[in-house]
Amino acid sequence: MLAHALLAVLVLWSLPAAAQSAAGTAAGAPAAGGALNATSYLERFPISPPDTSSPRATIESFLLIMQEAERLWVGARGSLASRPGSQPNATEQRAIALADVLLHKAMEVFDFSRIPKSSLEADSLVAVLQFKEILDRVALPDLGDIPGAAAGTFADAKAQQVLPGSWTIPYTDLTIVRQEAGDQIGRYLVSARTVDRIENDYRIIVNNPVRKDEGVDLFEYQRRSPGGLMPPAWFTLVENGPSWLMADHNGQPVWKWLGRLVALIVFVAIPVLFHLWLRRRPLPDGEAARSLRRILLPMVIILCIYAFRHIVREEINLTGSWTFAGSMVTEVIIWTVAAWSVYQVSNALSAWLLTSRRPGTEALDVSLLRTGVRVFGLCLSVLVLGYGATQVGIPVYGVVAGLGIGGLAIALAAQPTMENLIGGMILYADQVLRVGDLCRLGTLTGTVEMIGIRSTRIRAVDQTLITVANADLVKMQIVNLSRRASIHLHTVLGLRYETTPEQLREVLRQLQRVLADHPMIKPDPRVRFIRFGAHSLDVEVFAYVATTAWPEFLKVQEELFLTFTDVVEKAGSGFAFPSTTTYLARDPGLTKDGKSAPVREPAHTDA
Known part of the structure; x- marks a missing residue:
């Protein structure tokens, strides 16, 4: 209902009588029956935006809106002031609400593109009130002398072609400019540059006499009162308190x-x-x-x-x-x-x-x-x-x-970080590592705990936490021990050289049987006599343990090694250890004819 009342007020612009009245008084007050006339057009004109099709329409629209808003505001405030300490009644609340809608409608004739969105609501209201007070104190020309048709005409694009691109109020820098881009294209709005200087212009002209107004400075009242068009009840405590509370300090x-x-x-x-x-x-x-x-x-x-x-x-x-x-x-x-x-x-x-x-x-x-x-x-x-x-x-x-630009600067200045990030992506793409895997990285063996954006954390077997940069990690030879289908068992048993061929054959047969009978050893284990070592007869044991868990493998390996020891001992042989043989002999010297004397059988000892 409030919106309809607002729009009905704006319909006044479409009436020739209203436009003629405004022109005759140089944007003076509207006819006494203006508000009543607006009510009669509620049904006929349900919507009517401000006419900004020409500089004259913009100025006239703004003045009409502000005159009606001021009338409602001053009337409701005076009615409430006659009842100190009371709350606004329904009529006063409706008038204030309608005045607030009118003020927001007046904002549509300004180009607020330079005002940040964070302060647009407050700054736009201040600009509207200050611009109204400025217009009340400057010498406006007759509305008929301003380019364009009267408010309510809503000139089309063809009629706008003969209008100038901008118009400035004489002897001021207050300019109305036709918008050439965006969703406001073709509309004549108070320019963004004018909006920027409204506050300074108001400070300069605020002490000048008012030319066309009831003498109420709406901005001054709004500046000294709390938020909202109607002061709250608690504000009477401030007004009736010490005078220094209302004194000005830095505006x-x-x-x-x-x-x-x-x-x-x-x-x-x-x-x-x-x-x-x-x-x-x-x-x-x-x-x-x-x-x-x-x-x-x-x-x-x-x-x-x-x-x-x-x-x-x-x-x-x-x-x-x-x-x-x-x-x-x-x-x-x-x-x-x-x-x-x-x-x-x-x-x-x-x-x-x-x-x-x-x-x-x-x-x-x-x-x-x-x-x-x-x-x-x-x-x-x-x-x-x-x-x-x-x-x-x-x-x-x-x-x-x-x-x-910041991304480019980061890419250039933080190149190692980008390398680590790309390295982490490569690790994920190749799937060479996953969290929880036991891996060998060079001389480092541990469990992967986290693969991050910049680095990978590995928990070593001694429980220390090691962090490796992803860029370095992708260059390493990675042995993923957790991805094994089984664990390789490989060892070489060194038997004493005193072992006879029959004893050696018995050891080979028994070792092969032990491996073949064990449930954790995969089929086809291998036991072979591979070489005569420097100190021993070397027997190679080659098999795969059917587990991927390292602790379980160690348990199976321990069990097999103890069994291997029993097999070697039962065969009558033993394990060799590094030893040296020292031969001791006495040199008999030479015979009388100059020939070598026969060498005696040496005695030897093993060390």
Whole structure:
């Protein structure tokens, strides 16, 4: 219903009488029956946007909207002031609501493209009120002298061809420009450059006499009062309190500075105290629980910032450059903390994936999924930062270009990191390693605990944690011991040289039988006499143990080795050990005829 009432007011522009009245009075007050006439056209004109088809239509539309909004605002405020301490009645609430809708409708005649989205609501209202006060104090020409038809004509594209691309109010820099791009193309709007200088122009002209107005400075009233067009009941305490509360300081009443200071202290203290409380709490056992706990503080910070911003904007109602500065700071903090939260959520999810499933029991590689979630979380947090940058006024194309240039800079300056990332992708693609695998990497043997974006963690057999960069890991010779179908048993038994051929044959037969009868030895084991060693007769034992578990293999190997010892001893032989033979002889010298004397049989000893 309120929207219909607003649109009915705007229908006045389509009436020649209304346009003629506005032209005759140089944008003076509308006819006394204007509001009543608007009501009569509710059904006939359900929608009617501001006419911005020409410079004249834009100026006239704005003045008509603001005159009706001011009438509603001043009337409701005066009615409420006649009943101190009471709440607005239904009529007053309706009038204020309609005035608020009208003010938002007046914003449509401005080009607010340069105002960041984070402060658009507050800054646009301030610009509308200040522009109204400026027009009330400058010498506007007759509306008939402004290019274009009267408001309500809604000139088409053909009629606009004869209009200038822009028009400036005489003796000012207030310019109305035809939009040449975007969804506002063809509309005459108060230029973005004019919007930028409205605040300075208002400060210059605010002390000039009012030419066409009831003498009420709507912006001044809005600047000194709390948020909203109708002051809350508690504001009477400020108005009736010490006079210094309403005194100006840096363009704002003192009570607003005090309110902002109190709100700042409260909403900074809450996250600080919450952080101290978290530090006193014991850490959860699981990595996923610890990651979720890290999300709590960012959430509290974001909630406190939103509460602080609501109080400053809606309850305290700081205006002007202080609103812009506060909005920028809070918006930067919100989106930075939001990006941090997104990354922490991805860490919590990746930790949950790692702990909720046992590696190797499912087809999906949990480690790959965990790393993928972390990379996705990192990319998403960067996108959140980029979107936040657009909210504080940085153009989206600049953000995208900055991300591209930043990515190139990272690729060049952090080349080792990129190599590690690509190395990790190669490991996943080749599937040479998985979490839980027992591997031998050069001289290092251990169990893979995590394959990350930059490095791989390996738990060595002595329980030390070793971190190997992925770029180095892909260059190593990787022996994946966990991928064996069986474990190779290979040893060489050295028998004494005193072993007779029959004893050796018996040892070979018995060793072959032991291997063939053992349930853990795969078929076709091999036992062969392979060589005469330096100190022993070497017998090679070659077999495969049907297990992939190293502890079980060691158990089977121990059992077989003890059995081999029994076999060798029962055959009457023994194991050789390194030994040397020393021959001792006496040199008989030479005979009388100069020939060598016969050599005596030497005695020898084994060492």
